[in-house]
Amino acid sequence: MPETVVRDDALDVGQAFRDSRVEEVLEALDRDLVGLTGVKTRIREIAAFLLVDRLRRQMGLEADRPVLHMSFTGGPGTGKTTVALRMAQILHRLGYIRRDHLVVATRDDLVGQYVGHTAPKTKEVLKKAMGGLLFIDEAYYLYRRENERDYGQESIEILLQVMENQREDLVVILAGYKDRMDGFFGSNPGLRSRVAHHLDFADFTLEELMRIAQTMLEQQR
Amino acid sequence: MHITQGTFSYLPPLSDEQVRAQVQYMIDNGWAVAIEFTDDPHPRNTYWTMWGLPMFDVRDAAAVMLEIEECRAGNRGCYVKVNGFDPSPLRQGQVLSFIVHRPTVDEKGYRMTRAETGGQVIGYALNPYAADQPAGKRYARNGG
Numbered sequence: 385m386p387e388t389v390v391r392d393d394a395l396d397v398g399q400a401f402r403d404s405r406v407e408e409v410l411e412a413l414d415r416d417l418v419g420l421t422g423v424k425t426r427i428r429e430i431a432a433f434l435l436v437d438r439l440r441r442q443m444g445l446e447a448d449r450p451v452l453h454m455s456f457t458g459g460p461g462t463g464k465t466t467v468a469l470r471m472a473q474i475l476h477r478l479g480y481i482r483r484d485h486l487v488v489a490t491r492d493d494l495v496g497q498y499v500g501h502t503a504p505k506t507k508e509v510l511k512k513a514m515g516g517l518l519f520i521d522e523a524y525y526l527y528r529r530e531n532e533r534d535y536g537q538e539s540i541e542i543l544l545q546v547m548e549n550q551r552e553d554l555v556v557i558l559a560g561y562k563d564r565m566d567g568f569f570g571s572n573p574g575l576r577s578r579v580a581h582h583l584d585f586a587d588f589t590l591e592e593l594m595r596i597a598q599t600m601l602e603q604q605r
Numbered sequence: 606m607h608i609t610q611g612t613f614s615y616l617p618p619l620s621d622e623q624v625r626a627q628v629q630y631m632i633d634n635g636w637a638v639a640i641e642f643t644d645d646p647h648p649r650n651t652y653w654t655m656w657g658l659p660m661f662d663v664r665d666a667a668a669v670m671l672e673i674e675e676c677r678a679g680n681r682g683c684y685v686k687v688n689g690f691d692p693s694p695l696r697q698g699q700v701l702s703f704i705v706h707r708p709t710v711d712e713k714g715y716r717m718t719r720a721e722t723g724g725q726v727i728g729y730a731l732n733p734y735a736a737d738q739p740a741g742k743r744y745a746r747n748g749g
Contacts, residue, residue, distance in 0.1 A: 483664055511672075515665020553667035 400439055406431050409473045417463055418599070419592035426583050427471070434478045451580040452480060452555045453547055455523075455569070457562040458585025464559045465519065467583075471557070472517040481555055487513035491525040494539045502535040506542045514553045523558035524568035540572060547578050606714035608646050611686060611702040624673070624687070624705050628666040631689035631701060637661045638669050639690065640676050642683040644708070644743040646733050656680075659690060677706045682744035684708065708744030 401407065410431065413424060433450070440447045452475065456464040469486055476484035489509050496502035510518065520526070526536040526543075547556055558565070558575075562584060569576040588596065613619060619627070631638050638660045641653035656676040660669060669687070676685050689701035713734035720728045735743040 482667075485664055511660065511663050511668035514663065514668040514671075550667065550671070553665065 397435070397439065401435055404435060404477050406435070406474055406477050409470055409477065413467070413470050417466065418595045419588050420463060420467075420585060423463075423467060423583050423585055426581070427467070427474070430581060431474055431478070434475075434480060438478060449551055451551065451578065453579045454555075454557045454581040454583060455565060455579045456557055456559040456583050456585060457565045459561065459587055462585035462587065464585055465521070467585075468517065468519045468557050468559070475517065475555060481516050483515040485513075485516035486519055487516065488519045488521060489513075490521050491536065494520070494526065494543075495535050497535075499535075502538045503542060506539045510542070510546050510554065514550075517555050517557060519557045519559060522560045524560050524564040527568055527571060529571060540575065544574050544578065606712055608684070608704075608707070608712055608714075610646075610648065610684075610704055613703045618707070619703065619705065621670070625666045625670055627701070627703070628669045628687060631687075632663060632666060632669075634689075634691070635693070636689040636691045636700065638663070639688045640669070640672055640685065641688060642676055642680045642685045642706075644680075644683045644740060645736055646684055646712075647731070647736065653684075653686065656685070659688075673705055680706075682708045682710065710744050712744075 410424075410428060413427065417424070434452075437447060437450055454471070456468065458464055465488065472481065472484050472486045475481045487509065493509050494502070494506045496505045520543075526540055528534040528536055543556065546554060558568075558579065560568070569579070609615070628638060639658075640656040642656055643650060643653040657672060660672070663669060673685065673687065683706070684704055685706035686702055686704045688699050691698060691700045716732045716734055718730045718732065720730065722728055
């Protein structure tokens with residue numbers, strides 16, 4: 385008899401997808417955010433990838449935990465923080481982070497003002513974000529090329545260490561302008577190799593801006 | 606001698622997984638989590654050295670586990686405990702406390718000394734053998 389028997393434990397990807405309730409978040413993303421087609425597609429791809437990865441693990445297939453650190457690039461006001469919030473929900477529902485929470489930090493929160501001040505400050509923020517998502521806005525300010533004694537470098541090193549050693553506990557998103565982020569990654573190759581997903585937020589077109597304006601007007605009456 | 610103290614003194618030492626679950630319970634209750642260490646195991650020694658500041662705004666036990674790990678690594682020859690402080694107006698006190706690390710070398714016990722005072726009254730004192738050595742050398746390898 386040929387082996388055509390459907391095994392009881394066969395994978396049902398569709399069912400797993402419905403169980404994870406990720407679809408709600410993705411739909412909300414589509415509904416609430418105007419434009420950003422590229423970003424939305426990319427997020428769907430990431431969600432699908434993570435879902436398959438999780439199923440693989442459930443089946444006992446050897447799989448390293450995928451690197452989830454991301455970089456969001458785009459002008460101000462293109463929805464990076466909003467998408468990061470949704471990303472926290474998606475990762476939480478798929479079980480990649482334990483808590484559905486997002487901590488937003490900038491250079492001020494991470495870098496100290498005198499010798500020995502930076503490490504505790506950075507660690508404080510990292511500890512606060514653990515279990516969830518850390519969103520570093522305008523990350524390129526961490527590294528100042530013109531000043532080699534700048535404390536930002538120390539902050540980056542601590543960040544790298546945690547990003548590498550505690551992947552289960554923390555997912556980091558670095559955000560900022562596209563060209564400046566490219567320069568930032570260029571001068572910090574260690575950081576570049578630890579960021580798996582690069583999402584580029586395109587500027588809104590005139591038509592999209594009109595739609596946003598209309599939505600805002602409707603809300604404000 | 607296996608020295609016990611605090612909330613789970615009647616249980617065998619907690620595993621890291623159990624510690625993590627307890628810490629998460631403290632965080633979920635909104636308690637501040639603090640780590641302290643000492644090499645003076647006298648039961649009346651309430652002033653252990655603080656390992657950093659209490660953690661008020663962490664959301665996940667992973668952050669506390671990180672600190673516990675660092676405290677252990679830096680103080681192999683010490684007892685390390687985790688405290689939970691409930692800041693709510695009615696309680697405002699420490700509500701949970703347990704040991705998460707013990708000296709890796711032999712834990713020494715206590716010496717009881719009697720002191721006869723007036724009128725044939727006998728007073729008792731309890732001294733940890735560890736306290737015979739100066740602080741910092743009490744649980745060091747090779748007898749310090």
